[in-house]
Amino acid sequence: QVQLVESGGGLVQAGGSLRLSCAASGRAFSRYGMGWFRQAPGKEREFVAAISWSGGSTSYADSVKGRFTISRDNAQNTVRLQMSSLKPEDTAVYYCAADKTWLGSRLDPATGSYDYWGQGTQVTVSS
Secondary structure, three states: OOOEEEEOOEEEEOOOOEEEEEEEOOHHHHHOEEEEEEEOOOOOOEEEEEEOOOOOOEEEOOOOOOOEEEEEEOOOOEEEEEEOOOOHHHOEEEEEEEEOOOOOOOOOOOHHHOOEEOOOEEEEEEO
């Protein structure tokens, strides 16, 4: 079992930056692929970024490519999402998720491929 807790959300002006963190419990974390997703009001949850268990592979949604960076620190059981050049359309609740496939490197954008979810952190970008 893995428990995930996101932090770092907040209110920021367009063009600004935020760094989200996801703290994970459990020793298996370092062997799981991880993802970030977001959900805006009235919309479905959508893929943002994913990272393999080793951190050697990453994948991004086209809408955030070049602006967001996903990273992980397995020694600290943490995955981060550095967000830059934020836009009002980035406003959403952001969730981290773990894919419990052992040595996961699927970088799957489908929500159904992830087994554990955090409670989410709100990001609001004002224009």
